[in-house]
Amino acid sequence: MKLCEKTQELVSGYIDQELTQQERQLVRVHIESCDDCRSIYQDLLAIKQSLGNITYPECEEAKVDKILNEPTSKLMSVVGWIMLIVGYVGFLVWQLFTFYTQEGVPMWLKVGVFLIEAGFLLLLGSVLRQRLIANKTDRYNKVKL
Ligand SMILES: [Zn+2]
16 A cells, blocks of 8 residues: 555656656556556556647647648638739730720830739749649648658
8 A cells, every 4th residue: 555655656757757766666566566556657648648749839830831721721822813813814904905005105114014014923923833832742741641
């Protein structure tokens, strides 16, 4: 009985590996022979392990990743891209029949606006391309896991 009290007092430290060699020996030998103390040890071990899993620190990057990969965000992002591209292409077509073909607009202004829009399109394409590559890498990582 005395040994049981001593073991139950030490068992938490035993799991956390905070005991001296002698105390560890005492707990180990006792839980092998005492059913009550072994079950206390196993319960405590399970609790500590599950707590450890819950409080495992989640880094910011993983959180952002989780939000970005959440289906609703993904759908919103895809819809956003489609709206942006369709809207922008529509705007360009509209400009083609108004701004670019309008008389009285100086050539340098047309060229300037064209350059700005071509630059914007290139940036858009580059971001879109990076996203597609990132998505592919994601899928690859998931397969690997
Ligand atoms: Zn015992």
